[in-house]
Amino acid sequence: MEAIFPPSFFTIMFHLVIHIGEEAILAGPVQGHWMYPVERGMGHFKSYVHNNSAAEGCIAEGCLTEENLTNCSQHFEDANIETRFNRPRRNDDGNEINVSSESTILSNLFPASGKPIGAIKTLSISSMEIIQAHRYVLANCEIVDAFREKFKIEVTRMYRGKRNSSKLVEEYVHKHFHEWFKEYVASQNGVEITSEIELLANGPNNVVRRFKEYNIHGFKFRTMWKEQGLKTQNSGIVMSAVTKRFSSGRGSIEQSSDDMYYGKLVDIIELNYYGKLKIVLFKCLWVDTTLNKGIKIDQFGITSVNFTRLIHTGVKETDEPFILASDARMVYYVDDPIDEDWCCVCHMKPRDIYDMGDVDFVELEEPPMEDIPFCEQHLENIEDLPLVRVDQDEQEQVDSLNDDGDSDGDDDDGDSDGVDDDGGSD
Template sequence: MEAIFPPSFFTIMFHLVIHIGEEAIIAGPVQVHWMYPVERGMGHFKSYVHNNSAAEGCIAEGSLTEENLTNCSMYFEDVNIETRFNRPRRNDDDNEINASSESTILSRLFPALGKPIGAIKTLSISSLEIIQAHRYVLTNCEIVDAFREKFRIEVSRMYRGKRNSSKLVEEYVHKHFHEWFKEYVASQNGVEITPEIEVLANGPNNVMRRFKEYNIQGFKFRTIWKEQGLKTQNSGVVMSVVTKRFSNGRESIEQSSDDMYYGKLIDITELNYYGKLKVVLFKCLWVDTTLNKGIKIDQFGITSVNFSRLMHTGAKETDEPFILASDARMVYYVDDPIDEDWCCVCHMKPRDIYDMGNVDFVDLEEPPMEDIPFCEQHLENIEDLPLVRVDRDEQEQGESTNDDGDSGGDDDDRDSVGDDDDGNDYDDGMRD
């Protein structure tokens, strides 16, 4: 590049890119020679200077004061005093309640995660919303799966031999299981009916607590009504769900797929099972997951959604507008300037929380980080690398000078004896 483009083309940024490869070969890993931490530390020390005539004294006094405060702050860990070591995160979601239920089993299935922000309203909701929310809680409860399978076997006998029997059975189970579950538990007095089962079978009351903001999993969620007039967007929700589909035909074949559901948060409610269990749910407007209808993916892998084509709006009893707050992740939507009804999906990462992967899983085949060798540093070849740019004209001129002025003598003889500026011979060695 330097031989093709003129010197004026290479600004400081272009020139920096040229030497990045050579610098990596010479110096090795970037953490060894990165100067940003040093510069940041110097900037921190400069903030202590309030008197330019005594800069060193200000830095020494400020460093000593900070060290003393840091030492004292370590003793305030168990006291309700906020310091730099125990201050809450930006989106604090530490709940003061240790469990969402009096029962250990229910508190494990529905832990008290997240923290409401702002004013809390206690309102009564419609019976339709109660059924939809209660149905979703039963669907995501492991201790109810055995009862659901028993009800599915009974329903299968009703639709035996009919067309699309598998699809009809799933639709019937989804719609009527909560009713059958309540009647079945009330009529049984066996060992399988535990107090936790009775709490779930009786269902919630019609009074809910509603929030406008909620912090969970490092995200701050707001309803679309709360963020009206704001420049920030915190109502985008995404959730990964395993969906069952049935093929058309007399013998319908069940297929499962992992689908991404995108929506906007419209309500945050806390379902209350008469004080025995509390579950926080998000009610959302969900985009139709049909490809090229409510969602599409372009050639660059960018996902776009269309909120003019919705599903599970909550108008029907079989709709599922609610999800558990712990299952929600945040996204934000950017309007497409070409397609007016479409908007691009942008995923987000929570602040102050890092994805460390599955810490319980240890891959024995993968070598630890300490055993992975770094890039070999060729420090012995540093003299051979052209670290200074030489123009072609100067190089050609230097070669022509050497050709004309070469006396043909032996260069080795000049290592010990040479000429000084006055033309006298000097000895390069030590004089006696």
């Protein structure tokens, strides 16, 4: 093309319009098919060269040394030696802050995960924030579901026959369950109440630990206030949750749907249940999930959100601004140049985690070679087996033998020409 079109045609603007768009459609994102990985690999091999007169030999010796070191490093797993096999990930989320619970049940329900980055601050939060955080923990604890259903049955009797009774029951249970749960467990005097239930019923301590950055699931989350003035964005949050909706009228019908909640990270706290259980929670600003109000999807499948339409801001006691840190995934937002106040959502993937998809492995019709049992050879009728090759013509074999004999004779004659009959040499 450079031989046909003038050089001015290959400015970056024309090049982007004509080529880059089509390449992205055919091959996907550019980082999957550009030459930088190959160039980095060649640069790595070039670093082995210390003698320009023997470049190939230096590269071969360097690769051999690297392979030997890699093989030996596999045997250092138990030692405190960092190798490429036990090296921390880019966003290391080792379990370093959550102490293991005394109860195996609670440790399974809320497993320790994640790692804080930076300074840790201890402070007291408001009673409303404690209630909101504790309420969310109880709502996501399986061993409390039986008590919640029992309380829901009692509340249903109170609102029987009223308009929108199902919605009123859910709102009342959400607001007052933690209070009823604490009173009910205390009234049982330990009868058929486990230590885990008592721990959750008593609620957490109002003294929490606050983090500004937190690594989990291969992501580095950062609060909105921490990233002010930075060019990077690590405060975008997305999570999937089941939302209950009720139709209006006396016979209100409950409908559940799996919605995606988009928001921004405001605060990171560690809820402490008096040293026996520690849970990390994210406090977020959530966008309204109503379609075409706080969220919209265009014809190309691009999701956009509007942060001027917020829900669960934490101002009301019934709000739910907190989520478990283990439920959070990262997104980033790009301002829409056409629609003001709208941002396009871009989902993130950790660099060292690969999504293999939901492809089911097809069973092979024939078993692999290593699964086939070894069959011993039986050579009882060995007399019937041909012991001579029959793939070539016998005449060709004879001709080849004659040619070999003639060549040997010629060599003998050539050698005798230089020797006299008397045995002396010329």
